[in-house]
Amino acid sequence: MIESLPLFHRIAGKPVVVLGTGEAAEAKRRLVERAGGLVIADLQDGIARGARLAFIAHDDDAAAEADTLRAREAGLLVNATDRPALCDFTVPSILDRSPVLVAIGTGGASAGLAKQVRLRLEQILPQSLGALAAALGQARAALRARFPDAGERRRALDAALGPGGALDVTLEAAGEASAGRVEAWLSAARVESGGTVEIALRSDDPEDLTLREARLLGSAGVIGFEDGVAPQILDRARADARRLCLARDEELPRGEGLAIILRAPPAMG
Incomplete structure (x- = not known):
């Protein structure tokens, strides 16, 4: 279980309340401006202009609590610097x-x-990673045409972007070369057949997974698991992967790309 839901919030051109003085408040103002937001230094003005986020960086505890309450009552999500108990979100x-x-x-x-x-x-992660992402975005239509099936498209990208792949995300390349890398890969890309891989777990601890096992779990479209497989292991799979609880030796559906069978670890004691 994760304690909070990570989200990317687009604030370009939108009002964001930032209250307080000093280094902490200035840091929040820079952050908002870096994302294109409009810094509003007055809470009531921010509420009137439709702000949905508030950063409260008062040194005084009472002032911070009072403005947090006012902002929440107006429907804003609040980040109160150095006061986790008052925060709706963290930075x-x-x-x-x-x-x-x-x-x-x-x-x-x-x-x-x-x-x-x-x-x-x-x-x-190299500086050219952004250029690679932009090139993949521009090649979206060509990628769909090359691999019309979503499962095949995903497996082809996993192979290309993974360690040693044609588009390995850790490889540095000049920004202008990224489009050429993607184009060259697409012209020759092939997708491997899916198949089924069985993983016999050694424990309930996901840290005991090998690198290969963790990579396979993150790529598979179908996860079959026995009773006794811990939820924290299943959490390492893709969020959109199908999950099927299996009786021992039961087969997974075929034709759905890479499938994983997770065998429960041996009972302790």
């Missing part, structure tokens, strides 16, 4: 490879930890 640490954005959050537990995770990812 993640952002890795920017526009249009690719990676948001790292800790539910308000530690902004420093989120920053360090972002800095590690900065070393892994």
Whole structure:
């Protein structure tokens, strides 16, 4: 189970309330402006102009609580700096490879930890990742024409974007070369047949999955699982994958791309 639902909120050209003075308030103003939002420094003015988000960065606890209450009563979602109990949403640490954005959050537990995770990812994901995303967006129609079936299209992309693939997301390339990479891949792309892979789990801990097993779970369109497979394991599968509870040796539907059978771990004791 996740404690909050990550969402990307478009605020370009829209009013966003930012209250407070000092470094924390200025940081929130910069964040709103970076996303194209219109910073409103007065709560009542923001409410009148239809704002839906409020950042409250008062140093005084009483002022923060009072403005949080007023904003909520008007229907705004609130982020109160350094006061997780007052927050409807938290602000993640952002890795920017526009249009690719990676948001790292800790539910308000530690902004420093989120920053360090972002800095590690900065070393892994190249600057050209955004150009690759843009090229894939421009090739959407060609991709659909090349792979009309959604399952085949997904498997082809998984193979191309994965480790060692033609479009491996960790490979650095000049921005202008990304369109050429996508075009060259599309001209020769083939999709592997789906098939069924069986995974015998060793425990209920998803950290015990091998890298290959985790990758397969994230790619499969159908997940068959025995009684006794932990929910946290199933959470590692794609959200839109079909999930079927199976009796032992029962077969999965054929013709639906890659399918995974998860065997329950041995009973302990």
